[in-house]
Amino acid sequence: MKITTLxxxxxxxxxxxxxxSAVEASGDAAEGEQRFQRQCIxxxxxxxxxTGEVLAGRSSRVGPNLYGxxxxxxxxxxxxxxxxxxxxLGETGQVWTEEAFVGYVQDPTxxxxxxxxxxxxxxxxxxxxxxxxxxxxxxxxxATFGAEAQ
Numbered sequence: 001m002k003i004t005t006l007x008x009x010x011x012x013x014x015x016x017x018x019x020x021s022a023v024e025a026s027g028d029a030a031e032g033e034q035r036f037q038r039q040c041i042x043x044x045x046x047x048x049x050x051t052g053e054v055l056a057g058r059s060s061r062v063g064p065n066l067y068g069x070x071x072x073x074x075x076x077x078x079x080x081x082x083x084x085x086x087x088x089l090g091e092t093g094q095v096w097t098e099e100a101f102v103g104y105v106q107d108p109t110x111x112x113x114x115x116x117x118x119x120x121x122x123x124x125x126x127x128x129x130x131x132x133x134x135x136x137x138x139x140x141x142x143a144t145f146g147a148e149a150q
Contacts, residue, residue, distance in 0.1 A: 025070065025098055025140035027133070032141025035134050040066070043127070046145050055145060063125065068146030069096050070139060085112040085121035101142075102135040 036044075036056060045057035046067050055067070064077040074090030075082040082090075089112065094100065103111040108123030129135045 025143040027136030027138070027140035029137070029140040029144050032137035032139070035138050036141055039127070039129065039134070040138070046142070066142050066145070069101070070143035072096050083112070083122055083124045085116060085118070086123060089115055098136065098139050101139045102132065105129040105135050105138065106132065
């Protein structure tokens with residue numbers, strides 16, 4: 001009985017620390033990698049900011065570097081010119097959760113308008129991920145890069 005109580009207590013104490021360090025993603029990262037190669041590579045790169053090593057993509061700079069995007073505050077990649085709406089939302093402390101990412105990539109401007117309650121808000125990303133599962137898979141793939149630094 002004491003061992004069971006101790007085990008439950010240890011698990012309960014460890015859970016908050018684990019939850020804060022892990023980025024939750026329900027998609028399939030392997031599928032997300034394939035989607036990235038087909039849908040995102042023309043505009044985005046995944047480049048380790050510390051080493052400069054390009055981990056995925058072709059060094060494209062149309063869109064921001066997606067390294068560490070999972071759990072990162074919106075609109076904060078240094079040197080990238082985000083839309084005013086995305087910056088405004090990021091200034092509220094909003095981070096790229098799975099839910100936020102999926103909503104944004106499926107309808108960037110619509111999602112920003114809803115989140116900000118501003119019908120004039122606009123995003124710069126023109127591309128839309130049509131399939132919701134693809135969006136979940138992309139987030140799972142991106143969560144494998146830099147999540148430990150979040």
